[in-house]
Amino acid sequence: MVERKRIRNDVTIKMPIVEEQIVTDEEKEKIAIEEKAFNEEVTTVKSELIERKPIRWKKVGGGSFSLNNRFIKPGQIFLAFPEEIPVQFRDLVIPLEEKPLPLNIEEIKKKSSYKLEEKSDGWDILDSFGKVLNEKPMEKEVAERILVMLQ
Numbered sequence: 001m002v003e004r005k006r007i008r009n010d011v012t013i014k015m016p017i018v019e020e021q022i023v024t025d026e027e028k029e030k031i032a033i034e035e036k037a038f039n040e041e042v043t044t045v046k047s048e049l050i051e052r053k054p055i056r057w058k059k060v061g062g063g064s065f066s067l068n069n070r071f072i073k074p075g076q077i078f079l080a081f082p083e084e085i086p087v088q089f090r091d092l093v094i095p096l097e098e099k100p101l102p103l104n105i106e107e108i109k110k111k112s113s114y115k116l117e118e119k120s121d122g123w124d125i126l127d128s129f130g131k132v133l134n135e136k137p138m139e140k141e142v143a144e145r146i147l148v149m150l151q
Contacts, residue, residue: 054079056096065089114150116143125150 057078059065064073067085072078077096085093113128122137125147138146 054081055098057085057093058096059093061092063092065092114147116140116147 057080059072059074059076059078062074064071065086066072067078067080070078072093082095114133115126117124117126119137123140123143124137125133125143127133134143134146
């Protein structure tokens, strides 16, 4: 059903009539359980979205490197998130406040896939782009051992 409501003399709008629904006790319990589950999900999401602060780092060793369009010089103290520090420079910086998140080696191993390829005089190890990693072809047993170490 639709109720017509006059706002002004020249404007009339249609408003739906809301009928009250009777809710049984079982439906109320289901709704309460759903609300509780929703509230638990919201609290877990909020705990995951805790505001993180950047960590103070100190550059050790010689040379400098570029980080977010700025040059980090030897001995310089700077703020950065652990994810912002390139993996190649992790040995050149020291966290001064709290320990950074551990580097997830399993993800790096999943990204890098190596395979063996047979040549006329031995076996080569290829990376995911097809580039040969060894200088000379190897025996199959040696190549398999190296392949296991790489993965």
